[in-house]
Amino acid sequence: MLCQRSCxxxxxxxxxxxxxxxxxxxxxxxxxxxxxxxxxxxGALKRAIATLKYENQPRLARPLGHWLAQTWLESPQAKxxxxxxxxxxxxxxxxxxxxxxxxxxxxxxxxxxxAGLPLQPQGLERIRATEAQFTxxxxxxxxxxxxxxxxxxxxxxxxxxxVLLLDDVYTTGATARSAAQALQHCGIEVVGLAAIAKPIxxxxxxxxxxxxPMKGA
Ligand SMILES: [Zn+2]
Numbered sequence: 001m002l003c004q005r006s007c008x009x010x011x012x013x014x015x016x017x018x019x020x021x022x023x024x025x026x027x028x029x030x031x032x033x034x035x036x037x038x039x040x041x042x043g044a045l046k047r048a049i050a051t052l053k054y055e056n057q058p059r060l061a062r063p064l065g066h067w068l069a070q071t072w073l074e075s076p077q078a079k080x081x082x083x084x085x086x087x088x089x090x091x092x093x094x095x096x097x098x099x100x101x102x103x104x105x106x107x108x109x110x111x112x113x114x115a116g117l118p119l120q121p122q123g124l125e126r127i128r129a130t131e132a133q134f135t136x137x138x139x140x141x142x143x144x145x146x147x148x149x150x151x152x153x154x155x156x157x158x159x160x161x162x163v164l165l166l167d168d169v170y171t172t173g174a175t176a177r178s179a180a181q182a183l184q185h186c187g188i189e190v191v192g193l194a195a196i197a198k199p200i201x202x203x204x205x206x207x208x209x210x211x212x213p214m215k216g217a
Pocket of ligand 1: 004005012013
């Protein structure tokens, strides 16, 4: 789906290798909203996510969701909670209708298939269309997103004790914090956010740290 080579799976060996090179697990589990990230938003991984979102290739969610689940299962975070329900951060309904699918929901589905965790795709509802985030400053983003979410239909009758949020790309965290707050207001513990990718920020000390060798690299 990313190149012209034909193959039986969603991605050929070459593209898989290129995406795997973007893998750099980034865990910031001490933050107010703990964060678990699979890779760096750049190169082949950025291309794969863009293709999934904007080029009508929902099948790309399968390998990406599985890889995120694989690293999640190998992490110490996977062992902290027994009862964890996975909730994707939803798009605005009209936007989903236009695209035909919600990529975070698809990623969460494949994540749960692989990790053996329960999925609640309707745990959250985005109640306000938000402006394109990239045009706004950090403060404006927070304002733009406050009260953008409410508890979804899936949790109207029965709430889980603990939730792991899931999204495709983590940027400033404003969206994730807003989504977490909507659940926390209802007494649901949000253990953190798992995301496929996170851009390297200018002020990110992460890039200066020595990189650990990847498994299988
Ligand atoms: Zn390929």
